[in-house]
Amino acid sequence: MFIAGFIGGVTYELATFCSTDPPVLPTLTAQDFVDLIQASDFFAKTAAVKKINDWIGYYVWFDVCKCDVGAQPTPTSTQAQPANLPTVNPPTVVPNVGSPCYSNQLVVTAQQFSKPNTIGPQPLGALPLGATSCIFDVSSVPDPAGGGGFTLPLQLLFTSTSVSNLAIGPIYTVSIPATSTHIRSALQIPAGATFLKYQYTETSAGTRIDDISWFFDFYCGPQVGQAPPCCGDVGSALEIQQILELVTLIQRQSVPFAYVPGTVHAGLSGSGVLNVSGLLGMKLTITTDPTTLGTEGSSPPILFDRGYFTWGTPDGYPQSERLERTNQLSLPARCSAFTDFAYDFHPGVVVTATELVREP
8 A cells, every 4th residue: 555655646537537448457566666666766666656557547447437338347356466565664663763853765776696795885875964873674675587585684884984894883784585575673873973884795505696676764863862963964964075075176186285197108309299188287307318408507407498398278378388407397277277288399309208197
């Protein structure tokens, strides 16, 4: 009966609905109900909604329509319930952790599992700010075409970072049986945890691959006996993370603390153009220098008449620089906007140019 909550209100204009024969009765499968409640594949969900609406419409027709000419047809008997239907919110008992201050569904669909195999920590998402406990829900629906499923020890890890594999708190283990199942339990979130990840180890014999759809209904709430925390929106946490990444990128590119050597272009002589992108600058090293050209000073010496190089784009070249050092750095302020590095060296001068890129 859970389908009503996912399909929404369905209305029929009887003057139109009853003017034709009953709709074609579709055959429903367990996958239709899985597609109905999953959120990651919009097109599959839309197709499932339409198919189940058609199924409902077929039987509604016999309740609200009649034949003015000919005998009233008899509806086809309802099909048997498909095997391995997902179970949504069954009447199970879980510890009371108070009213949730945030709810989110974290979905992993069509996950492939091979035997034997170990999958290290995989990210599920950021935890709501201030959360201390949650209700963990998982519904598994093995794909019969993949071999019927298997027992899978699933581990949930609470961590302080989305990158590190280090778990800072307890690792909760949940066993996923070979048949369709629903598991619900209450978990305490260790202090300092900001991300939730999962991992599994499958030790059964064989190398068969199965497809399983997981659903993680995540609810934040207070620990038992505590006042509800002020849970922040998980979306805000992700936006802050995105802002941090953007600010870091701006710092690395526009006001860098350092640079990293990149592609090396050796043996440059005469004139030419290098195609570049997103650089901080270029290091130029004269490897062959004619003795007939002028030099002055010693710390460092200034070279004359070695030539020029110019940063620019196909739209234009703003300003040229002299090649006047044996080892010379060029770090223009808007280097990341340039796509061309043009050079025109004195005959006999040979240069190695090393691209300078931002820190990772």
